[in-house]
Amino acid sequence: MSFITRGFTGRSRERDDRLPPGQTLVHDFPVLSAGPTPEVDTADWEFTIRTEHGGRRWSWDEFMQLEIEDVTTDIHCVTHWSKLGTNWRGVSLDTLFAEVETEYDYVMAHSYGGYTTNVPLEELLGGRAWVAFEFDGEPLDPEHGGPARLLVPHLYFWKSAKWVRGLELMPTDDPGFWEQNGYHLHGDPWKEERYW
Amino acid sequence: MQHFDGNLLAGPLAEVFAFDPTTARARCNGCGAVAELATALVYRSGAGSVARCRGCGAVLLSLVEGDGRRFVNFTGTGAIEITTAGRDDA
Numbered sequence: 001m002s003f004i005t006r007g008f009t010g011r012s013r014e015r016d017d018r019l020p021p022g023q024t025l026v027h028d029f030p031v032l033s034a035g036p037t038p039e040v041d042t043a044d045w046e047f048t049i050r051t052e053h054g055g056r057r058w059s060w061d062e063f064m065q066l067e068i069e070d071v072t073t074d075i076h077c078v079t080h081w082s083k084l085g086t087n088w089r090g091v092s093l094d095t096l097f098a099e100v101e102t103e104y105d106y107v108m109a110h111s112y113g114g115y116t117t118n119v120p121l122e123e124l125l126g127g128r129a130w131v132a133f134e135f136d137g138e139p140l141d142p143e144h145g146g147p148a149r150l151l152v153p154h155l156y157f158w159k160s161a162k163w164v165r166g167l168e169l170m171p172t173d174d175p176g177f178w179e180q181n182g183y184h185l186h187g188d189p190w191k192e193e194r195y196w
Numbered sequence: 197m198q199h200f201d202g203n204l205l206a207g208p209l210a211e212v213f214a215f216d217p218t219t220a221r222a223r224c225n226g227c228g229a230v231a232e233l234a235t236a237l238v239y240r241s242g243a244g245s246v247a248r249c250r251g252c253g254a255v256l257l258s259l260v261e262g263d264g265r266r267f268v269n270f271t272g273t274g275a276i277e278i279t280t281a282g283r284d285d286a
Binding site: 030031032033034035036077078079080114158178180181182183194195196 | 239241242243244246248253255258260262263265267269271
């Protein structure tokens with residue numbers, strides 16, 4: 001419908017084209033949680049990737065020895081808010097999966113506190129996902145998922161599991177916590193994949 | 197044994213689902229405690245509400261509302277006891 005110009009939309013202000021449909025820009029950082037905030041000391045923290053062959057485990061100190069990336073990205077919550085240009089530091093999942101072999105195509109992320117969420121493996125690779133431990137130059141606050149959370153910004157933010165402790169490879173795309181309870185198995189904000 | 201389709205449940209379940217959830221008692225699948233749902237710890241956000249057992253913290257149920265729909269999952273709840281006061285069918 002390219003023949004319709006912006007003047008015919010009736011909008012008084014031009015919409016930011018970085019905002020997916022149905023989203024509103026916010027400048028604070030709302031907190032959403034399905035349970036109490038786990039207190040995880042980095043001395044006790046560990047991150048595992050479990051596969052059909054076994055897996056790989058990192059302590060916090062080992063994790064900090066990996067290649068750390070600065071990430072600036074937009075984030076989109078299924079509850080209709082988006083934040084643009086947020087700044088994170090973390091380890092790319094490409095780095096982590098370089099040490100892992102699997103034939104499985106799907107991943108269940110597991111968090112301290114019991115939360116789970118499912119993501120196809122290929123959507124965690126190719127520079128699109130990180131385990132992030134800093135936000136805006138500061139250690140990630142526990143209420144935002146510290147010491148470390150998954151960061152998968154091209155999907156709705158419930159997929160960016162707070163307090164992440166590991167990834168489990170799966171042969172099928174089994175649903176995680178919110179995905180069992182009404183939310184979409186995939187969660188692409190540009191397709192408004194909010195619910196079943 | 198003969199079986200029927202789900203329509204057979206329409207009457208009794210319509211009565212059951214009209215219960216007052218604050219006074220109904222439910223069994224936690226996590227620890228086995230039986231308690232009134234009103235005693236659960238509820239974590240509410242824009243994403244939905246999650247009720248957890250006051251004893252062990254396990255999820256009893258979740259409620260998601262959006263897109264003109266409601267999704268209820270009694271995922272961690274065993275039997276729910278609903279008082280049928282004044283109705284002794286036994």
